[in-house]
Amino acid sequence: MNGLTVVAVSVGFGGAPVLDGIDLAVAPGEILVLLGPSGCGKTTLLRAVAGLEPMVAGSISWDGVDLAGVPPHERGFGLMFQDHALFPHRDVAGNVGFGLRMAGMPESQQDERVRRVLELVGLEGFGPRSVSTLSGGEAQRVALARSLAPGPRLLMLDEPLGSLDRALRDRLVDELGVLLRRLGQAAIHVTHDHDEAFTLADRIAVMADGQIARTGTPSEVWADPRSVAVARSVGHRNLLDLNPDGSCALGRLGTGPGTVLVRGDRLTLQEGAQPARVIGVTFRNGRTEVTVSVDGLELSLFTDRPVARGETVGLHLADEAVVGLDGA
Amino acid sequence: MTARHLGRVAAVALPAVFLGVFFLYPVAAIVGRGLTGEGLDRLTGLPGSASFRSVAWFTLWQALVSTVLTVVVALPGAHLLARHRFRGRAALRALTTVPFVLPTVVVGSAFVALFDRFGLDDGAFRMRHTVWAILASHVFFNVAVVLRTVGAFWEGLDPAVEEQARVLGAGPWRTFLSVTLPRLWPAVAAAASIVFLFCTTSFGVILILGGPTRATLETEIWRHAVWRGDLASATALAVVQFVAVVAMVVVANRLQRRRSVDERSTFRLPPHPTRRLLGANLALLATVLLLPVAVLVERSLSVGDGYSLRHYGALANRVNLLPVSALVALRNSLLFALVATALALVVGGLASLVVVHGRGWVSRILDLGFMLPLGVSAVTLGFGMLIALDDPPLDLRSSRWLVPVAHALVGIPFVMRTLVPTLRSIDDRLREAAAVLGASPTRVLREIDLPIAGRAVAVGAAFAFAISLGEFGATSFLPRQPDRLTAPLALFRLLGTPGELLRGQAMALAVVLMVLTAACVLVIESRGRFGSGVVRGDL
Numbered sequence: 001m002n003g004l005t006v007v008a009v010s011v012g013f014g015g016a017p018v019l020d021g022i023d024l025a026v027a028p029g030e031i032l033v034l035l036g037p038s039g040c041g042k043t044t045l046l047r048a049v050a051g052l053e054p055m056v057a058g059s060i061s062w063d064g065v066d067l068a069g070v071p072p073h074e075r076g077f078g079l080m081f082q083d084h085a086l087f088p089h090r091d092v093a094g095n096v097g098f099g100l101r102m103a104g105m106p107e108s109q110q111d112e113r114v115r116r117v118l119e120l121v122g123l124e125g126f127g128p129r130s131v132s133t134l135s136g137g138e139a140q141r142v143a144l145a146r147s148l149a150p151g152p153r154l155l156m157l158d159e160p161l162g163s164l165d166r167a168l169r170d171r172l173v174d175e176l177g178v179l180l181r182r183l184g185q186a187a188i189h190v191t192h193d194h195d196e197a198f199t200l201a202d203r204i205a206v207m208a209d210g211q212i213a214r215t216g217t218p219s220e221v222w223a224d225p226r227s228v229a230v231a232r233s234v235g236h237r238n239l240l241d242l243n244p245d246g247s248c249a250l251g252r253l254g255t256g257p258g259t260v261l262v263r264g265d266r267l268t269l270q271e272g273a274q275p276a277r278v279i280g281v282t283f284r285n286g287r288t289e290v291t292v293s294v295d296g297l298e299l300s301l302f303t304d305r306p307v308a309r310g311e312t313v314g315l316h317l318a319d320e321a322v323v324g325l326d327g328a
Numbered sequence: 329m330t331a332r333h334l335g336r337v338a339a340v341a342l343p344a345v346f347l348g349v350f351f352l353y354p355v356a357a358i359v360g361r362g363l364t365g366e367g368l369d370r371l372t373g374l375p376g377s378a379s380f381r382s383v384a385w386f387t388l389w390q391a392l393v394s395t396v397l398t399v400v401v402a403l404p405g406a407h408l409l410a411r412h413r414f415r416g417r418a419a420l421r422a423l424t425t426v427p428f429v430l431p432t433v434v435v436g437s438a439f440v441a442l443f444d445r446f447g448l449d450d451g452a453f454r455m456r457h458t459v460w461a462i463l464a465s466h467v468f469f470n471v472a473v474v475l476r477t478v479g480a481f482w483e484g485l486d487p488a489v490e491e492q493a494r495v496l497g498a499g500p501w502r503t504f505l506s507v508t509l510p511r512l513w514p515a516v517a518a519a520a521s522i523v524f525l526f527c528t529t530s531f532g533v534i535l536i537l538g539g540p541t542r543a544t545l546e547t548e549i550w551r552h553a554v555w556r557g558d559l560a561s562a563t564a565l566a567v568v569q570f571v572a573v574v575a576m577v578v579v580a581n582r583l584q585r586r587r588s589v590d591e592r593s594t595f596r597l598p599p600h601p602t603r604r605l606l607g608a609n610l611a612l613l614a615t616v617l618l619l620p621v622a623v624l625v626e627r628s629l630s631v632g633d634g635y636s637l638r639h640y641g642a643l644a645n646r647v648n649l650l651p652v653s654a655l656v657a658l659r660n661s662l663l664f665a666l667v668a669t670a671l672a673l674v675v676g677g678l679a680s681l682v683v684v685h686g687r688g689w690v691s692r693i694l695d696l697g698f699m700l701p702l703g704v705s706a707v708t709l710g711f712g713m714l715i716a717l718d719d720p721p722l723d724l725r726s727s728r729w730l731v732p733v734a735h736a737l738v739g740i741p742f743v744m745r746t747l748v749p750t751l752r753s754i755d756d757r758l759r760e761a762a763a764v765l766g767a768s769p770t771r772v773l774r775e776i777d778l779p780i781a782g783r784a785v786a787v788g789a790a791f792a793f794a795i796s797l798g799e800f801g802a803t804s805f806l807p808r809q810p811d812r813l814t815a816p817l818a819l820f821r822l823l824g825t826p827g828e829l830l831r832g833q834a835m836a837l838a839v840v841l842m843v844l845t846a847a848c849v850l851v852i853e854s855r856g857r858f859g860s861g862v863v864r865g866d867l
Binding site for chain 2: 047050052071072073074075076077078079081085087088089098099102103146147150
């Protein structure tokens with residue numbers, strides 16, 4: 001088994017478990033995104049892998065070697081904290097070079113490496129700056145540089161972009177993905193933002209209530225989330241509760257009661273299809289997001305066609321638009 | 329793993345042994361002697377003794393009156409510092425703190441100078457050797473305590489409540505009495521209980537200013553032990569004193585705990601004080617705090633009808649009264665202070681680490697244990713060492729270490745009180761980030777805890793140094809090695825002997841001690857804080 005293998009890991013403080021039987025694998029060079037709402041245990045999982053959180057059960061190993069009893073400073077993993085945790089008493093170079101000093105790298109090589117890593121994250125010449133003078137985006141890059149500098153076997157990023165504004169986030173997500181792929185860096189990236197997840201991930205693991213609810217490539221998870229919680233986490237909006245006979249305002253979508261997903265990206269507006277009334281129009285990212293109502297059943301979809309509120313349109317469900325889900 | 333384990337054991341053992349040998353054992357020795365044999369006879373005889381009753385009564389009432397006066401003098405200043413921003417606010421805060429760390433003998437000298445200058449040594453308005461002198465010096469000493477604790481608490485009270493009362497028709501005084509004071513009360517009570525404790529255990533100024541007729545429990549213990557060599561009577565009194573102090577500390581702690589009031593102040597833009605408020609306040613504080621100090625400096629320079637530095641120059645000459653010159657005593661004090669500070673930093677630093685990182689009863693015991701020397705009086709400390717550490721296996725009478733060790737014990741609580749909150753405020757994720765980057769636990773300590781707590785270490789060191797430099801109570805009990813006379817002891821002897829030249833030398837020596845300790849306060853006050861949110865909380 002190459003890379004990280006997490007088997008049946010449980011973590012709990014007294015009562016309810018925070019992590020409950022987690023299985024997970026990250027191959028060398030792979031970027032795995034852990035997606036889930038806050039409080040679902042993502043951070044705890046990262047801390048357990050880093051050796052900062054004691055486990056109740058399970059095992060964590062790298063290249064088949066069990067890491068039980070290996071303290072955090074001997075694991076060779078990198079962890080980037082949510083609000084960076086930069087060392088306030090050291091300048092930028094002191095922060096970035098910290099791991100190199102710990103590894104006992106000769107000083108001359110340290111300077112060179114710090115310079116190169118800072119260049120890599122676009123902060124040439126920032127070495128002597130005090131960390132308290134950095135903007136949010138700069139602090140984030142310094143934290144990234146600090147985690148990358150010692151060349152960790154696995155880099156873990158705990159919502160590293162959480163505290164930044166939207167525009168900066170979008171830009172940094174792209175940069176981060178390019179950088180990690182160029183370095184061939186194995187990484188676990190934690191986020192609650194599905195756009196960020198889809199942008200970065202080779203594979204996505206969706207967490208809910210301390211368990212991994214679904215793992216797969218972004219397109220697999222999107223097309224077949226399998227449960228309501230996962231569907232919500234990845235950003236699906238059209239979740240319909242069916243009547244006991246499997247019907248709803250759109251017709252018979254299932255064989256019995258339950259919840260189905262109607263994929264917004266498989267809905268189109270077509271003359272003569274199922275009549276629906278437009279009740280909301282929002283302009284987003286150059287496309288129009290339309291909310292339509294079919295006998296009180298609300299669905300949202302994207303379209304390029306100009307529509308107006310109150311207008312009646314035809315709603316067409318393409319192939320694979322309806323996906324069955326487990327659970328309520 | 330075993331090396332790390334050994335390190336941990338050492339970190340716990342060193343402070344524990346230090347505390348046990350130099351504090352708990354001496355205190356136990358006092359209690360042991362006081363409750364057996366001759367000591368017990370004296371102890372049971374105390375309630376029937378008229379002189380004991382009058383000493384006990386005087387100890388209590390002078391402390392009570394001192395406390396009330398201190399609170400009354402300090403409250404306006406607390407209001408000024410809590411509710412107003414003005415230029416020089418930080419400087420005023422720093423200046424008001426100076427008296428608190430001034431050596432007792434220096435404060436005694438300042439009041440002696442004051443009475444000397446204004447002819448209050450005798451005559452119709454005689455102040456020297458009266459209770460008024462004692463009360464005035466206690467106010468001088470403790471104003472800072474009330475100013476700081478009440479001021480900080482007052483700052484946290486939401487002024488919208490007062491504004492509401494004003495809008496509803498209450499005048500300023502009415503508002504203060506019925507709205508502000510009730511909410512302020514917990515802080516006032518806590519500060520007052522500490523001041524009361526300090527005043528009952530006050531030693532140096534009572535010895536200097538009270539004269540032979542004004543005796544408290546502390547000075548009586550000293551007279552019996554050091555002058556008359558009557559250890560049995562001294563232990564009996566010390567047991568009474570010890571029990572009373574422990575009771576007071578318990579009460580003070582109770583009051584302290586009740587202090588937490590959850591009021592979120594939204595108040596950010598405090599008004600400038602009116603000129604009258606600022607002026608009246610400054611005049612009051614200047615009279616109480618600055619006048620004695622100013623007169624002390626004036627007296628130290630006054631030679632005959634003019635002014636010169638002759639008294640300072642004379643410090644290098646030995647007078648018959650002292651085994652060495654005042655300058656040598658000063659050098660001894662500085663040396664002792666250096667050693668005491670180093671001891672306090674090492675022992676207090678280790679104890680702080682155990683308190684912050686350890687868990688369970690060990691850390692709690694160390695936390696509480698090292699606060700005891702602060703509560704128990706210096707006299708108890710010195711007396712305990714005197715009777716406990718003079719027999720084999722612990723015969724330290726002639727050891728050079730005895731004085732610095734006693735001073736370190738008094739300094740350690742201050743080191744811990746500054747270090748522990750700072751270490752606690754370091755975000756755990758900084759340590760975790762360092763660990764993930766490859767730092768072992770001891771490396772984390774060296775790379776994260778120590779550098780960030782560096783300023784707190786400096787503050788603790790400054791406290792320990794200032795305290796050692798001025799320590800009088802405990803030192804006055806320790807066996808006298810002529811060549812190891814400390815500056816406060818030399819000053820005490822100079823003050824107690826009449827003669828203009830000796831008096832002038834005493835004043836000069838007091839000014840030098842004052843400048844040295846005030847310099848420590850500047851270090852304490854100028855401590856900066858890291859601006860980032862990573863290091864949370866106040867130092």
